[in-house]
Amino acid sequence: MPRPEQKMVTFTLDGREVSAIENSMLVDGAKCVDVEIPVFCYDAKLGQPVGACRMCLVEVEGINKLQTACSTPIREGMVVNTESDRVKESQRAVVEFLLINHPLDCPVCDKGGECPLQDITFGWGGGTSRFIEPKRHFQKPLALSPLIAIDRERCILCYRCVRFSQEVSEDYQLILSERGAHSFVSTFDGHPYVAPFSANIVELCPVGALTSQAYRFRARPWDVEGSGSICTLCPAQCNVTLTVRDERVLRVLGRDHDEVDDGWLCDKGRFAYQAMHVGERITEPLLRDGGELRPVSWERALQSAISGLTKAAGRTGAVVGGETTNEEAFLLQRLMREGLDSPDLDSRPGGALALDLHRALADPALSATVVDIEFAHAVLVLDCEPVDDAPILDLRIRKGVRRKGVKLAVASSRPSSLDANATLSLRFAPGAGEALVAALDAALSGTGDVDGLAASAGADVDQVRELAALLSEAGEDVVVLWGERLAHGPRGDHAVRGLLNVASRLKLASADGAGLLEIPSGANGRGLRESGLLSNAGPGLGEPGREGRDTPAIGAALAAGDLTAVYLMHCDPVRDFQDRGLWNRALSKATTVVAHAGYLTEGLIEHATVIFPAEAYAEKEGTFTHPDGRIQRLRPAISHARGVRPEWQVLATICKAAGLEMTFHTVPMVFRALVDAVPFYADLTLDEIGGRGMRWQQTAAAANLPTASDRAPYQLTAPPAALTPNGSLRLGTYRSIWAGSEVAVSPALKFLIPHQQVELSPDDAKRIGVGHGDRVEVTYDGAAVNAQVTLRAAVPTGTVFLAEATDSQPANLLTNGEPRLVEVRPA
C-alpha cells in the first residue's frame, strides 16, 4: 500500500500542548516534547504493541483506569497526564512487581550498565521491595543456540523476543512455554534457536536474559567505544555500530536506519566481525618463492607485483569481488586503463552487459528504494533469494506483506523461503530467467507466444498469466527485486531487455514508489560499476575508450595465454566463479597473479604470486554504493592490524610505479577525484553523505546520467528452450548466506559453515533410488560432485540444486554459467 498520509493533531501532555502524528502511540508522541514514558515491551520496530509489561501506564482524562501509553493512539484534544500521583504509584508498583523474580545479579550480568530494567528501576522505581519470598529459579545460563545464552531468571516476560521470532523474522521458533507465573521463553522441545536473524533478540531484550555468547563478559559499556560504519559482507550494507575495546572489535550492533536496514542485522553481519581477529587472517604480504607462499617485506612484495604487472602491460586482466570500495575501484580502473594499458577489467562475475542497458537500468525514474518494498502494491522477487543474497531485504519484504498488505510474487528456480508469504510463487528452470521475463512480457503486452515462452522457461503458463495479472492489477506501485544472476551468462543482455520491457509495460518509471531494485552479486556491486570497473564502461557509465574483456573472457584469455597477468581484488575466481576448471587452468597459466585477500582460499594458495593483506571492514575508509544508489561511508573503527597497509595506498603505489601521476594523500582526496569523474555523483560531498548516506538519484546531478540510446520496449529474440531433463536433471546452484571466508574463520559461526548437499525432489530421488541422507554423485562430462541428498518436497521435479562456494565439492566443478543437465547416481 502507498505510504499513508500523516495528519498532525494536538493533544495535551502534562499541561503542555503537543502536536504529533495522529494515531501514533502516546509513547512516541511524548518523545516529541522530551517526555519519557518508561517502557519495556514496546518497540516500534516490532509492529503492533501488546501492552505486556504495564510499565507505560498513564492517566488519560475521561478514562477511568490508567491506560498503557504504548498501545493508546493519539487523538485530537486528548489530555494525558504522566506525572500524577496515581501514575507514579502505578509505576513504582509495576517495577516492584517486575523485580519479584528478577535475581538482581547486575554485577555478573552482561547487560549491566546498558540495561533498561536498571535504568527504569533507578528512574521510576520505588527503591525498595516488600517481597521476601523465594524467587523462582531456573538452571542458568543455558545455551538457547550456539550464539545466544538464555538466563530465564532475569526474564521479565516482555514478549519482545517471541514477537520478533513470530512476527518479524517469521521463523516461528521462539515461544512462551507454560502459563502465568510459570511462563518462560523457549523453543519447541528445547531445539536450538538457529535462524538467519536470531541474534537480533539479544539487542531487543530489555534485560540480561538473552546475551550473546560471543560478547559474553567481554566488556562493560564504560570500557568500550562505539564506532559507526557499515557492514560490507553483503549488498544490503546494513548500518552498524562497532563496539571497540583496546583496538579490537568485540560486538556489532545495528545502527537504525529506516531506509537501509530498519534496525535489524543478520547473524552473519553480527558475528563475522570475529574474522578480523583470528590467526587465519593474512596480515603481511605473501610472495610465491620456490613454489610456496612466504611472508616478505612490503617493499619486496610491491616490487614483485610492480615488475610482474608492468612486464605484462597490455596483457593484464583485473577481476574484482564485492568488498572493494569505490575509491579502490577508481584507482584500480585507472591503473589498468591508463597505467597498464589493459582494458580487461570487470566486477561482474557473469559476463558483460551492454553499456546501454547499464544506463537504462540506472535510470533514476526506474530505480526503487528499499523503503518502496514496504509500501508497494506488489513486489516481484525475481531470480534471487533475498535471505541468501541480501538478508535484511527478506525482513523488509516480510514486513510489507504482514503489516502493509503488499502482494508478493516470487519467481525463482529454487524454492524460496518467502514462498509461504507469497500470493503467487512460480518456478522456472535454472538459467531460464530470460525466457521467463520474455513470457511475462508477452503476457503483459497481450501479444506474443506466452505458451511457447513459458514452455521455454520450464514454467507453468497459467502461473505466468496469473503473475502478469497480479502485477498489472495490484496497483501502480510495483517493485521488482531481481538478482544479478538473471543477467549472467552470454544471453544476459536479452534477459535484461526482457526485464526492461516488463518494467515499461508496468509503467514503473512513472510511479514514484515503483521501480527495479537489483541485488548485485558483490556487496558493492553497484558502486564498482559506477566507478568504472566494467569491461565496457568507464567511470560514471561513460564510454570506456577501449572495450575490454569481461570476467569469463579474462579467464579464457588467461587460459589461452592471451593475457599473462591478473589482478584479483577481493575475489578468488576458483572458489567464487562459475567453471572452476577454466579458472584453475587460467590462473596456473598466468605468470603473475596479484591478489588482495584477507584469507587464504584454495585458488590463492594454489596460484597467487603476490598476496597483499586486505583490510578488514572495520579498518577501512571509503565509500560504498547501496543497490538503491545510496552512497554510504565506511569509517575506520580500529587501527590496522600490524603489517596491514591501507589498500588504496597499495594501489596508489602501484599506479605511481606504472607511471601515473598520483597526488592523493587521503581517501577523501580519492573520493573527490571519483566524484569529478562520475558526472552523476557530482553533487556529493563526504559531509553530506555523513552517517546516513545519500542517494545520488536525489541530487540534481542525477540528470547527468548518460542516457541510453535505445529505450524499452525492445524487440526480443526468441530465448533458447529450457533443457529437457530426459532421465538426467537440470542443475541449479545457489550461494548460501553462510558461504564465505568470514563465516568459515569466525569461531562463533563455524557451526553454520555450509556443506555441499544435493537437493532433490522426492520423485526424482525415488526414481534414482536414493533417500534422504544417502550419498550420491552428480556428474557432468567427467566432473563429479559427491554429497549427501537432502529431500525437499518443494524442489521441482527434474531439477537438482547444489551449493556454490562450499568448503569441499563446490557446485562450480560442474557449471560454466550456462544451463546444464547433470546425471545423479548413488555413490
Next chain:
Amino acid sequence: MTPWNPGEDVIAVQRGPEPGGAGGAYRSFGETLRGLKTTFARVIEGTNTIQYPEEKVPVYPRFRGRHKLHRFEDTGLEKCVGCSLCAAACPSDCIRVVASENDPENRVSAGERYAAVYEINLSRCIFCGYCEIACPFDAITMGHDYEMSDYNRSDLIFTKEMLLAEPIDRTPLRNEGE
C-alpha cells in the same frame, strides 16, 4: 571658583616612624626573636624525629593505602566477579578489568563471571577509595600499605595475583585509643 572638596574620599596615609635609634633596632630584630621563642621552647621537649624506614608511624584503620583483593575464607574463591564497577567509579581511570566466564569444573569466583585480568596502575591511583565504595561484593578494599615506590613505572601496574597475595606486613596499624 571654589576649590574641589574631596570630602569623605580622602585617604590618610599612615607613615611609620623614621628608621634609626633604639626603636629602629627593636623593629629590626624583635619579630625574629619572637619567632625564635617558639623554636627554643620546642628544644627542651627533645627530638620527635621518626627514623623512617627503621621506625614507622602507625596508620589509622581507615587509612587508604594500597588496594587488596579478597577471597572467601571458606571456599577460597575470589570475591571479585569482574563487574568493572570499580573501573567505572575510578576518577583517574587506573583500573582495568577484563572479565571471563567461569568454568564450572574449575571455578575462580562464585558467580558466572570472574576477572581474568585485574590491573591497577598505582602510579596513577589517587587513593580516593571510590573503588572500594563501588564494589558490590567487598572484593576490593584499601589496605594500609603505603610503601610502593619502585624503580620502574611499569612495575607499578599491580596485577590480580599481586593484589590477591597477602601483603607483607610492613605498616603498623594504630590501635584503638593510640
